[in-house]
Every structure is written in structure tokens, then in C-alpha cells.
Amino acid sequence: MTNRVVITGLGVVSPNGADLGQFRHALKNGLSGIRHDPQLEQLLFSCQIAGKPVIDEARLSQYFTELEIRNLDSTGIVYGVIAGMDAWKDAGLEIADSEVPDWESGTVFGTGTSGIDKFRSAIYKLDNLEIRKLGSTVVAQTMASGVSALLAGKIGLGNQVTTNSSACATGTESVLMAYERIKNGQATIMLAGSTSDSGPYIWGGFDAMKVCTYKHNGNPEKGSRPMSETASGFVPGSGAGALVLESLEHALSRGAKIYAEILGGNVNAGGQRGTGTMTAPNAQAVQRCIVSALAASGVNPTEIEVINGHLTATSKDTLEIENWVKALGRSGKDFPYINSVKGMTGHCISASGSIECVASVLQISEGFIFPNINCEDLHPEIEKLVDPLQIPRVCLEREFDILIKASFGFGDVNACLLLKRYHHGERSIN
DSSP: OOOOEEEEEEEEEBTTBSSHHHHHHHHHHTOOOEEEOHHHHHTTOSOOEEEOOOOOHHHHTTTSOHHHHHHOOOHHHHHHHHHHHHHHHHTTOOOOOSSSOBTTEEEEEEESSOOHHHHHHHHHHHHTTOGGGSOTTHHHHHSTTHHHHHHHHHHTBOSOEEOOOBTBTHHHHHHHHHHHHHHTTSOSEEEEEEEEOOSHHHHHHHHHTTOBOOSOTTOGGGSOOTTBTTOOSBOBBOEEEEEEEEEHHHHHHTTOOOOEEEEEEEEEEOTTOTTOOSSSOOHHHHHHHHHHHHHHHTOOGGGOOEEEOOOOSSTTHHHHHHHHHHHHTOOBTTSOEEEOTHHHHOBOGGGHHHHHHHHHHHHHHHTEEOOOOSOSSBOHHHHHHBOGGGSOSSOEEOOOSEEEEEEEETTTEEEEEEEEEOOTTOOOOO
């Protein structure tokens, strides 16, 4: 017997919405959170725009003690803790307040590079022989698992507590890892998500690789242009997304609201063979990941109604669409609707998958398909493959049942999952 797994809580800290309500509003209205960044200009970055969440002191004080705030120097941990605790609250779950942790609840909360600003300040202190001034929070803020450890302590999680890291596929992979644990009966509730630091020490390497746009420094909101002929590179972003996953039977027993059901998915890698490299996807692996996710979920390609793509506003967007066409065996007017969050947020690196999973769940739960912004000049190679009407430029109010979400990351790694609209009153058939 395996458990059906549903999503009962959502939390998000995004460049275009620092909480779930703001994020929902921005998605539906095609609002960008990309702004000019004076620090990037001062440091002579080619790309001087970025997507960075806005968190004020009053909001911080709701999640951290005064002592924690005084020592915090990791935006990724801040974003992750806020998104994670918001998702827990949204699910209507209590925080363990006894001496006994919740043995049935855990977290898989991913990251890319954690606490790089803290690393930088620590290095200066070490170089100046000031080791005693490092403080007691350096390790917690710089270890990769710092975000999952902090969440576990604040909530009281006693099941698996871990951090995954698979570049841009991290967030989607974390959801699948949490899903498997509940499906197999090893946990009842799992908090899944991912986070990414913001700032020049995270984004500098991408700017040096010349994969970020430099053509829109004077018009930031037009900078991120997935599927556009004039796309010139991605815009760096940051933030966090979080989802509470739960066995269906447990969710029903406590009367929880259910956003959607996870049907299954797949993760794989291209081995940096064929067309795959550290920075470019192996097309065969991408297609295989999609096909395998469908098979694991028991979904026919004809049942897919909406695709939430990876689509980064680089030259690889056309290849991604081609991969979807080949994997699904659908093109032209028969192709599903497809959209990309990155036009509004930029590329939030290790947080991108989880933020986009939150967006996907909102769409399927609330019956809308958010618009693609900045692709009024659809790339002609994409237009040859897909009817332009399947790439909505305005929000569509439309109920649908099946969405497929994929993320593809540096290192030639892939993650893909299937979501189904939950029809209330539908009980487990296992």
C-alpha cells in the first residue's frame, strides 16, 4: 500500500511578492519584481538589475528573535525560514511546544550557496587574526543545512531533516523527495522547499559567464524575457518557496484544505554527454525525464493541460520548447498552455523550482493560468512549434485538472513533477 500525497500549505518570499497574497496578485496581473540594483552598478556588473524580495524589520520580528536578527547575515536563511513557517501556518499546523518533537513531520529544504555574506565577513576576520570575533552563528548560517536545521528547531520536526542541492532543479527535486517519503509511509507531513541568497557574491559568477542580460539596465521590468526573440540572458533573482505535503488520509482526518495532489515525477541527469555540459542540457535526458515522470504518475501526454516550464530567457528556451514537443508528442494548437514565472521574478537559481511550484499549485487550485510577460515578440522558432495562443499573454480564468512542472539545472540535472486538481469529497482509493 502506498499513500496518496496532497499539498495543504504554501509559503513564498518572491521578488514580486513577499507573501502568498502579494505573490498571487502579482502572478494574476503579470507584475514584475525586477528592479535596478545600485550595488550591482557600483560593482560594474554588466547586468545591473535583479529580483530581490523586500522584507522589512517588522516582518522579520515575526519569525526571529532580536538576538537572531542582530546576528543574521544570510538572506537565504531569512527567506527560507519565512516561507517555510508561512507554509506551516497556512496548512493550519501547530508548532510543537513540548519537549517532544513531532516524529511524523520533517523537512527537505534545499539551497545552492548558503550564507555567502557571512563567509565573506568571517574570512576578513580570520585574515585579521580575529577568530574570537567570528561569533557563535557562523556555522549555522554557512552550513548548507542551516535553513532546514533552523526550520526544524522553530517548528519541532522529528522526522527527516535535510537539505538538497541540485542547482536550478533544487526546489522541484525537494518536493519530489518529500513526496516519496510520505508515499512510502516514512512520514506523515513534510515541509518541502528551497531558498537562494541574494547579492553580488551569488550573482557575480553568472555575470562573469555572460549569461545575464545587460540590455535592460534602464528598463528593469522588461529585462526578463522568456520565449522572446529579444531575450538576451536571464536576470538574477532570489527568494524562497515552501509547500506542506501530507498524506491524503491525514489531511482528510484533520479537515485540512487541500490545494492539489501530487501524482508523481522523476529526476535524472544527462551525464554531460551528447549535447549536455555543465551549463547546457542533454536534450535526450530532458525528454526522458518528462516521459518518465508521466509514466510514474500514470498520466497520458494528452491529459496535460498546462506546463509550467523552466524557461530562463536565454537561447535555451527554444530547445526547451522543442523538448516538450518531442516528449509529449504534441505541437501547434494541440500543445498545452505553457508559462514561465521568470518573466516576473528573474531566475531565482536554487529557489526557482520551489517558487514556481507554489505558482503552479495556485494555478491548479484556483483555476487560472498566469500570463507570460515580455514575450510580445515571441521567438519565431518557438512559433513554428507551438500555436502562439498556447502561450498566454493575459491571465486566463480557467479551471483545469493536470499540470506538469519541470526544472533543469546546471550540472545537466532535471526534475519534473505532475500535479492534479483535488476534487473535494474524493477519498483515497488505495
